Amino acid sequence: MDSNLLEVRRLKKYYPITGGLFGRTIGHVKAVDDVSFSIQKGETFGLVGESGSGKSTTGRTILRLLEKTEGEVRFQGIDVHALNRQELRALRPRMQYIFQDPYSSLNPRVRIGEALGEALLDHGLLPQTQVRERVLEVMALCGLAPYHVDRYPHEFSGGQRQRIGIARAIMMNPDFIVADEPVSALDVSIQAQIINLFAELQEQRKLTYLFISHDLSVVEHLCTRIGVMYLGSLMELAPRDELFLEPLHPYTKALLSSVPLPIPKKKRERIVLQGDMPSPANPPAGCKFHTRCPYVKDICRQEVPAFREVSTDRFVACHLV
Amino acid sequence: MNALVEIQNLSTYFKSEQGVVKAVDALELRVHEGETVCIVGESGCGKSAAAMSLMRLIPEAVGSIVSGEIWFAGRDLRKVSKEEMRKLRGNELAMIFQEPMSSLNPVLTIGEQIMEPIMEHQGLSKKAAQARAIELIELVGIPRAKEIAKSYPYELSGGMLQRIMIAIAISCNPRLLIADEPTTALDVTIQAQILDLLRKIKDEAQTAILFITHDLGVVAEMADHVVVMYAGKVVEVSPVVELFEEPKHPYTQGLLRSKPVLNQRRAKLYSIPGQVPNPTTLGESCYFHDRCDQCLDICRVKQPPLRDGGDGRKVACWLYEEESVRGQ
Numbered sequence: 063m064d065s066n067l068l069e070v071r072r073l074k075k076y077y078p079i080t081g082g083l084f085g086r087t088i089g090h091v092k093a094v095d096d097v098s099f100s101i102q103k104g105e106t107f108g109l110v111g112e113s114g115s116g117k118s119t120t121g122r123t124i125l126r127l128l129e130k131t132e133g134e135v136r137f138q139g140i141d142v143h144a145l146n147r148q149e150l151r152a153l154r155p156r157m158q159y160i161f162q163d164p165y166s167s168l169n170p171r172v173r174i175g176e177a178l179g180e181a182l183l184d185h186g187l188l189p190q191t192q193v194r195e196r197v198l199e200v201m202a203l204c205g206l207a208p209y210h211v212d213r214y215p216h217e218f219s220g221g222q223r224q225r226i227g228i229a230r231a232i233m234m235n236p237d238f239i240v241a242d243e244p245v246s247a248l249d250v251s252i253q254a255q256i257i258n259l260f261a262e263l264q265e266q267r268k269l270t271y272l273f274i275s276h277d278l279s280v281v282e283h284l285c286t287r288i289g290v291m292y293l294g295s296l297m298e299l300a301p302r303d304e305l306f307l308e309p310l311h312p313y314t315k316a317l318l319s320s321v322p323l324p325i326p327k328k329k330r331e332r333i334v335l336q337g338d339m340p341s342p343a344n345p346p347a348g349c350k351f352h353t354r355c356p357y358v359k360d361i362c363r364q365e366v367p368a369f370r371e372v373s374t375d376r377f378v379a380c381h382l383v
Numbered sequence: 384m385n386a387l388v389e390i391q392n393l394s395t396y397f398k399s400e401q402g403v404v405k406a407v408d409a410l411e412l413r414v415h416e417g418e419t420v421c422i423v424g425e426s427g428c429g430k431s432a433a434a435m436s437l438m439r440l441i442p443e444a445v446g447s448i449v450s451g452e453i454w455f456a457g458r459d460l461r462k463v464s465k466e467e468m469r470k471l472r473g474n475e476l477a478m479i480f481q482e483p484m485s486s487l488n489p490v491l492t493i494g495e496q497i498m499e500p501i502m503e504h505q506g507l508s509k510k511a512a513q514a515r516a517i518e519l520i521e522l523v524g525i526p527r528a529k530e531i532a533k534s535y536p537y538e539l540s541g542g543m544l545q546r547i548m549i550a551i552a553i554s555c556n557p558r559l560l561i562a563d564e565p566t567t568a569l570d571v572t573i574q575a576q577i578l579d580l581l582r583k584i585k586d587e588a589q590t591a592i593l594f595i596t597h598d599l600g601v602v603a604e605m606a607d608h609v610v611v612m613y614a615g616k617v618v619e620v621s622p623v624v625e626l627f628e629e630p631k632h633p634y635t636q637g638l639l640r641s642k643p644v645l646n647q648r649r650a651k652l653y654s655i656p657g658q659v660p661n662p663t664t665l666g667e668s669c670y671f672h673d674r675c676d677q678c679l680d681i682c683r684v685k686q687p688p689l690r691d692g693g694d695g696r697k698v699a700c701w702l703y704e705e706e707s708v709r710g711q
Contacts, residue, residue, distance in 0.1 A: 112570035219658055220426075249425035249597065251674075254641035254654035261651070276570065283643040283652065306646055320575040321645050322600030326623045334579060335572045338540045 067238060067270045068101040068124065073133035075116075075123045079343055091343045093119040095294035096133075098369070101238075106264065106271040108285030108302075110278060110317070114339055116294040117274045121240040124272065125157050126150060137238065155185055155234035162243040164227030168215040175211035178230055187234070196233070203266075204229040205259060221252035225259065232263060240272045245280060257284060278321050282306050287375070290314050293342055293350040296369055299377040310378045313351050349381065357382055386454075387558060387591050388414040388437070393451030395429075395436045402663040406432035406446065408615035411689060411697075413608075414559065417589040421602045421623075423638075424612035427659055430595045433612070434561050437593070438478055439468050456558060474504040477552035481564040483544035487536040493520070494532030497551050504555045519550040523580060542573035546580065553584055560584070563595045578604060599642055603627055611635050614660055614670040617689055620697040631698040633675045669701065677702055681709045 075094035078087040094116045101107040109117040122128045124135050126142050135142045137157060145153065161167050168177055178200070179193040188196055198208055204225045210218075218226065224244060231239050241260070245253045257280065263269060275281050281288055282302060289299040290313065298311040309315045316333040323330070335354045340346055346353045352362040361381050369379040395407040407429045414420045422430040435441050436448050439460060453460040456475065460468065472478075480486050487496060497516040501507050507515060513532075520528035523546040536544060545565060552560055562581065566574040578601065584590055594605050602609055602623065609626045611619040611634065619632040630636045640653035657674045669675070672682040681701050689699040701709045 112572065221658060249659075250599070250638055250642050251425060251655035252658065254643075254652040255656075257643070257652055258654055278571070279643040279645045282645060282648055302648075316572060318645065320571040322574075322578070322598065322604045324599040324603045324627060324639060324642060324644060326603040326606075326627050328603075332575065334575050336576075338542055338573065339570075 065102045066100040067103040067138060068272075069134075069136040070100065070120075070124060071098050071134040071136075073097045073120065073123060073135060074131040075119050075128060076131045089343055092294045092345060093342060094123060095345075096369075097291075097294075097296050098133075099289055099296065099299055101270060101272060103237075103270055104264075104268055105286040106273050106284050108281040108288040109272065109274045109291060110276065110281050110288060111291035112276060112317075112339060114293075114342060115291040116342070117291050118242050119294075120291070121159070121242055121272055121274050125159055125240055127159065151185075155181070155187065156236050157238045157240070158231035158234055158236040160224075160227050160231050160239060160241040160244050162246055164223045164230075165215055168223070168226065170215050173212050173214060174206075174218075174226055177215075178226070178233055181230070181234060185234070200229050200233050203263070204232065205255070219252075220248055221255060224248060224256050228256075228259060228263070232267070235267075236269070238270045238272070240274070242274045243276070244273075246275065246277065253280070260284060278318060290317065293339060293345050295350055295379065296377070297351065297379055299369075301375055304376060310372065310376070310383045311351075311380050312355050312357050312382070316354075316356075349379070385457075386413040387416045387456060388412065388593070389452075389454040390433075390437065391452045391454070393433070393436060393453060394449045395432050395441060395446060396449050397432075397446035399663065401661075404446075404662040405615045405665065406662070407436055410436075410451070410617060411620075412610060412617070414591050414593055416558070416591055417585065418607045419585060419592040419594055419605050420608045420610060421594045421596060421606035422610045422612060423596055423599065423602050425597055425659065427614075427662065428612040429615040430597075430612050431563055432615075434478070434563050434593060434595055438472060438476060438561065470504070473500045473551075473557075474555045475558050476561070477555070477557035477559070478561040478563065479545070479548045479552050479565050481567050483541065483548045484536060486548060487544065489536055492533055492535055493539070493547055497532070497547070497554060500551060501554050515554070516550075519554055520547070522553075523547070523550045524576070540573075541569055542576060545569065545573075545577055549577075549580060549584070553588070553590070556588060557590060559591045559593060561593045561595070564597070565594075566601065567596070567598070574601075581605070599627075599638060611638075614662065614665065616670060616699065617697075618671065618699050620689070622695055625696060631696065631703060632671075632700050633677050633702070634671050637674075637676075669699075679709065 073094055074096055076090040076092050079089040081088040097120055111117045123130050130143050175197050178197045182188045182193050206225050245256050273285055285302055287301050288305050290297045292313050298314045309318055316335045319332045337354055348364050349362040349367050352358045367379045367381045369377055371377050390410055390412040393410040397404040397406045410433055424430045437453055494516050497519055498512040501512045501515055517528045517532055520531050525531055525546055566577050585592055606623040609621055609623050610617055613634050619635050630639055637655040655674050660670055669682040669687055672678045679701050687699045687701045689697050691697050
């Protein structure tokens with residue numbers, strides 16, 4: 063498809079486990095294990111999963127903040143992991159990353175205005191004389207007041223810091239933003255403000271998002287298509303309405319039924335999964351989910367289910383679907 | 384029916400460089416035997432400070448209870464001696480926290496840590512305590528209890544550790560279990576397991592639970608009664624169904640409207656404007672007035688009292704006062 067802004071093909075990110083007297087590699091943590099999907103221009107693609115499912119590692123490997131182990135990432139046709147340092151640096155402004163905790167990514171001794179303008183100067187995107195004007199403009203866009211420009215990071219609340227994180231990404235005028243749990247640390251009333259800001263900016267600037275979150279209600283609200291990860295692999299991928307109304311994978315079903323709804327007395331059929339997620343260093347054979355799957359069959363213990371298209375734009379990795 | 388816990392006019396103040404913080408400001412709270420009461424609110428609203436005050440666990444260097452009464456099973460906990468309070472904690476009053484890892488001793492086995500309060504409070508022999516520890520591990524739904532008893536905290540996952548904390552908390556059959564954000568650090572599938580377990584304990588042992596959370600979904604699932612706090616104050620008290628069906632306080636209304644709900648997607652989320660006020664500079668006004676979309680003149684100058692509606696609901700808001708009272 064021509065409209066794909068980003069294509070991820072069979073991406074793997076393994077971390078070696080070393081041991082023994084000579085520190086040899088004795089195994090791998092398969093943080094991202096053969097993941098494929100594409101993101102169209104202007105959409106918000108959601109990656110959901112529990113801690114340790116590999117969603118953040120996927121996001122970081124896509125932007126090449128981490129080197130891949132295998133596979134391919136194409137951004138507007140460019141093979142991101144084949145670029146040399148200079149080429150990658152030239153591409154960086156177009157792909158930005160927003161962290162869960164922007165405070166830890168801000169220098170406590172640098173004023174916000176400076177922190178926001180720094181990358182523009184570094185990349186030579188604007189002459190010095192125009193930087194301040196641009197900083198103020200983007201700050202206003204992100205709901206920050208002009209007098210904030212001379213303040214230090216510690217003087218801001220959690221919600222404001224996330225606005226700064228967003229402003230810093232927007233400053234570069236990117237096409238694509240990976241947002242890694244950007245609202246998870248925020249209180250409900252502030253979370254809604256930031257979610258709305260994401261939506262507004264997307265509309266104004268035709269942005270494409272990869273939105274990483276463990277919160278299914280937030281993902282349903284913001285995302286157009288969603289991939290569900292478990293132990294480094296995609297279990298299911300579907301457009302929003304299909305995924306939430308008619309989930310196919312047992313893991314997706316369990317995940318959705320686990321979310322507490324603010325509706326007391328509502329009777330729901332809940333699938334409570336037994337046990338914990340296994341270690342990604344030693345994932346179960348066959349289907350990775352089989353140890354916790356309530357519908358497990360013999361074949362699930364032996365064969366890895368293929369991640370296949372079951373109907374238009376709906377993918378699932380399950381023997382039973 | 385007399386309440387198991389009855390807190391009246393409780394205020395806990397913290398000292399800070401910027402001035403005094405009224406972390407808990409004239410709190411009223413009632414928990415009946417076998418009932419789950421949820422305190423809900425955002426960061427800094429005083430919900431944890433309220434629980435810590437009830438347990439008398441506010442460190443002196445940080446702050447202190449300045450007024451009020453904390454009645455528990457017929458006794459005012461503010462008046463009992465330190466020694467007596469120590470006997471109550473872990474015995475009749477038990478508490479579980481958000482981070483199980485930081486409440487467990489890393490160099491003692493799980494079994495030893497469960498045995499400690501049983502031997503201390505119930506005077507069981509080491510052998511009997513050992514057997515009881517294994518029983519408790521099984522009770523909270525962990526398989527291979529004997530092996531788990533011999534393991535150390537770092538060997539267990541977050542969900543398992545929280546089960547262990549619950550095992551320790553219920554080991555002496557407490558009458559009140561205080562759970563301070565017990566599932567906030569856990570994944571949803573694990574959270575579902577822990578909530579199920581807490582409900583089971585409540586049903587089987589008739590333990591009263593004071594459940595502190597910021598998650599309205601968890602409130603809807605767990606609570607019989609709900610206390611909504613904002614900036615140290617109780618703004619609304621209500622049975623759970625009524626609260627969600629017809630929230631009265633504009634803050635409660637705003638909270639419910641700003642939360643995205645599964646399968647109820649809206650084009651745009653409502654958001655409460657602004658942010659929580661600075662706790663050191665609070666004046667005489669309603670603390671919520673500058674974020675409130677129904678603010679009246681009186682809200683800017685006078686704090687509304689927490690008024691009993693007579694239907695089991697209480698709300699602190701001028702909108703619900705007679706016009707003669709609010710003077711308009």
